[in-house]
Amino acid sequence: MNIILLGPPGAGKGTQAQRLQNDLGLVQLSTGDMLRAAVASGSALGQKAKGIMEAGKLVPDELMVGLIESRIGQPDAAKGFILDGFPRTEAQAAALDAMLAKSGKKLDKVIEMDVDEAALTERVVGRFTCAKCGTGYHNKFKRPKVDGICDVCGSKEFTRRKDDNADTMKTRMAAYRAQTEPLLPYYRAEGILKKVDGMAAMDEVYRQIRAVLAGA
Numbered sequence: 001m002n003i004i005l006l007g008p009p010g011a012g013k014g015t016q017a018q019r020l021q022n023d024l025g026l027v028q029l030s031t032g033d034m035l036r037a038a039v040a041s042g043s044a045l046g047q048k049a050k051g052i053m054e055a056g057k058l059v060p061d062e063l064m065v066g067l068i069e070s071r072i073g074q075p076d077a078a079k080g081f082i083l084d085g086f087p088r089t090e091a092q093a094a095a096l097d098a099m100l101a102k103s104g105k106k107l108d109k110v111i112e113m114d115v116d117e118a119a120l121t122e123r124v125v126g127r128f129t130c131a132k133c134g135t136g137y138h139n140k141f142k143r144p145k146v147d148g149i150c151d152v153c154g155s156k157e158f159t160r161r162k163d164d165n166a167d168t169m170k171t172r173m174a175a176y177r178a179q180t181e182p183l184l185p186y187y188r189a190e191g192i193l194k195k196v197d198g199m200a201a202m203d204e205v206y207r208q209i210r211a212v213l214a215g216a
């Protein structure tokens with residue numbers, strides 16, 4: 001099964017994708033995570049993407065399409081994938097359709113995570129991640145069980161994304177509205193778009209996603 005989680009920054013795409021990956025054996029393909037790894041490694045792609053990401057703008061389509069095409073072609077993606085953060089523009093969506101058609105694959109569902117924009121900045125500004133295993137947390141909504149210690153791996157090191165601040169959020173939201181939101185009618189017309197309530201509690205959002213996928 002191949003699915004896309006679509007929604008603005010802070011909608012909960014990464015959290016839900018991690019859980020789907022664990023439970024369904026699909027692979028989470030987060031272009032944001034791939035780009036952050038490229039920035040950390042200092043690769044050519046990372047050097048190009050760093051400033052753009054810090055400004056909250058979108059990395060050029062040709063770089064993103066190349067990145068996702070090589071990743072989707074790897075063996076672990078053959079049994080199914082969850083796209084988290086891609087596509088973000090109409091050109092990326094068209095390129096995705098073309099690359100899937102070429103390899104005899106298709107999209108099963110596109111899940112729209114419907115959220116209240118006013119809540120997103122609070123969600124994004126409070127989030128942090130275990131530096132060792134990548135588990136996501138939030139100052140207010142999901143603290144570790146013991147303060148300062150990761151529930152999953154026991155690490156005491158956490159990181160916060162540079163672009164998770166109120167100022168950059170404005171640019172990221174503007175990019176979402178102008179460039180990514182138009183994908184909703186695109187997938188609706190294909191008959192594969194399903195909406196879940198992204199403002200519900202995390203477990204309830206997950207339940208709704210599983211219900212959508214069960215009907216896939």
Ligand code: AMP
Nearest residue numbers: 031032052053057058059064085086088
């Ligand atoms: P995310 O972790 O999905 O919020 O992505 C973080 C940042 O990476 C975005 O604000 C963009 O600068 C960049 N990025 C991630 N995915 C894409 C994409 N599909 N197209 C363009 N830029 C992207």
